[in-house]
Amino acid sequence: MNQSRACHQILRRMAKKSSIVAFGLLFPALVAMAQDDSGPDYGDILQGFADPSRWLTYSGDYSGKRHSPLTQINTENVASLRPVWTFQTGTTTRGRGFETTPLVDDGVLYVTGSNNYAWAIDAKTGRRFWQYRRNLPDDLTYGASAPVNRGFGMLGNRLFMVTLDAHLLAFDRRNGDILWDVELADYRVGYASTGAPLVIDGMVITGVSGGEYATRGFIDAYDPATGERIWRFNTIPGPGEPGSETWPDDPEILAKGGGGTWMNGSFDPELNLIYWGVGNPNPDYYGDSRPGDNLYSNSLVALDADTGQLRWHYQFTPHDLNDWDSNHMPVLADIEWQGGPRKVVMVGNRNGFFYVLDRVSGEFLLGKPFTATTWAREIGEDGRPIVLNDGSKGCVPDPWGSTNFMPPSFYPELGLFYLTARETCATIVPEEPNLVPGQASFGGVVFIDPEIGSGALRALDVQTGELRWEFTYPSPTFGGVLTTAAGLVFAGDHEGNFMAFDAVNGENLWHYQTGSRIWGAGAMTHILDGRQYVLIPSGTTLTAFALPER
């Protein structure tokens, strides 16, 4: 760090602690330098929504609640919400979505898009400061079939983004220049990366895609200054390591065991634990070659942030045969549980069950279905699903799941967990695949009943998992959810509607047809010059909404 940078940081810290006004009167020139923005530091990200003019990490804060304290837009006035500007990205992803969550700091939005485009945008006008486009190799593997990205991480003047050829990049946020570029894994084998990096104190955490290929997933931590790797957690154990007993005793199978980590995780700074979801075992549908539970596939892992070592895990779908990756945003909350305070982590899972776990120990507290599923009757006291193997199970939620990675939201005061539910019916016929590096190997075929398919926004009581209310959509939906302390839920659907609901009773208060489906993204909100904005990506556009100016 050069001297002037160090000086800025000291000034910023002093300015925060002492009176900014007095300091400014004494040293106007120095304050001007300090405002020559050195960008948010770890302490700023840690404060989450304390400064609602900022949104510095994927969910707005480390907890994954996606619950903003902003109240300017409320249940009374939301009906007059209107678009203020639309940003056209000009880059498409057929079959997937514009899945990003923009970050905002100092009136500037930092947005990633499909095909590894990225932009800095004036949050007030929607006008672009700079655009980045990565030159991608023409032999992408997983990255070619899902050329998406879910957002930046930010620290100081640096932005961090992962790529479809499985690299991690650091940008200068002022001009989009690349400061460093490191390879996470060899994309030609089947790796890619699409999540929003999680920035914590002195580390950038990221994962990889590729569980449909002969890959082995991992979660990595990198030095934000240099791109040097600090630690790696392999989601599939090596021979002899804990968890390897849940696999055949064959190093080759372990080395291709899958377990992608493509959705970003959450972080508890007090416990110093990172919570991250792990994807399907490979091959997806064919399990005969991998008898056993196949840890840590389809699990939530809690990792020590300093070392990347596993503290605990919980496996939602042992020996998965349905491609039910557990790559969801783990939602952290401190709630009253059976008469006492409890630190919990909540997950609405692709397998159709909503889970509450103790996030200190990983203890199973609750598991209740939130969609129709005949995969498992219930989750037993020990936290293991009672899977129906009696031939009666018929169809199950399709491989896209009862929900997916689209972010849910938790409203602490109401104790309600809001998620997008998908009602589908699929039959899977496994077939033994030939595992070839660089080629996808699903290991079977899927028959989806075209006559069954709908979606819903559902509000679940986290104490019981019971449905409090729902709003139904005509087709299975991939839009995410945002809540605000004004009693509002914002959600998007497959038909392109961006909507606001009364969080208490589910009454629809407002909707706007964006013209293209909202897929994989949840809304974000921030305040700028006294006006609250709500942003949603849809199709190839990003639209900002606000109340009419008086």
Add this chain to the structure above:
Amino acid sequence: MSTESISNQTRLSLLQPALFFVAFAVFFIASTASAQQTNPLASDPRAARAGGVIFRGQCATCHGADAKGISSIDAPDLTLMWTQPGMSENRVFTRIQAGIPGSIMPSHDFPDTEIWMLVSYLRSVAVTGSTREFTGDSGNGGRLFAAHCNECHRAGISGGSLGPNLGRITEIRSQAALRNSVREPNSSIGRGYKPIILSTTNASNVSGIIKGEDAFSIQVLDSSQRLRGFAKSELLSSDRDIDSLMPAFPEGQLSESQLDDILSFLNQQL
């Protein structure tokens, strides 16, 4: 400005040898490709079977095990693609190999032989109906079509739009499927033709087919063939559990030979 245009001209002349080379290269590639235009495995019945195995392993997750696509992810029905204008085996080969840029369809570095096997498989599941000759009296078929079908279906320039355009139907549906659609129209109603009856707040009923729908609105073509959009909030009720708007034509009403005549007439429209 003038400096800019001069430099452009200079650049162009410098590029001319390169352009020539590119043109030559394109010609060379095109001639190589044309040598591949026929599937070298076309006469081998094992090719389609082998292609089916590859398809189920590599393509079915998006295109469905039956190659009929998955609409929720925009994966197209591949059994219908052969009827697209300009579609050829060589073009399918290229699409599999190169992918479709800007779409979810990736490129594949399979050996040429395996791609031809996939092409053979896709040929074998293609919905092209000419499994049987059209032996009816097309002149009589045209008169029957005008009397029974033309109000809702088009087969050429004129006709209705409540039902599918039948102008190319014998190319994309088998005769068996067409006969079944005439005799029992409820057995399979395509997307875009699902029937509905809407009861509106001004106390009138609208019957039609659903063209589009979201959580707040519905778009229909009503039975008088007028496009109408409704906010769901202005509807009292809707009923989807109803028969197709296409009436059934049992044998007593339309004999087998009359149906042959109509199919022959439709086949002439190609």
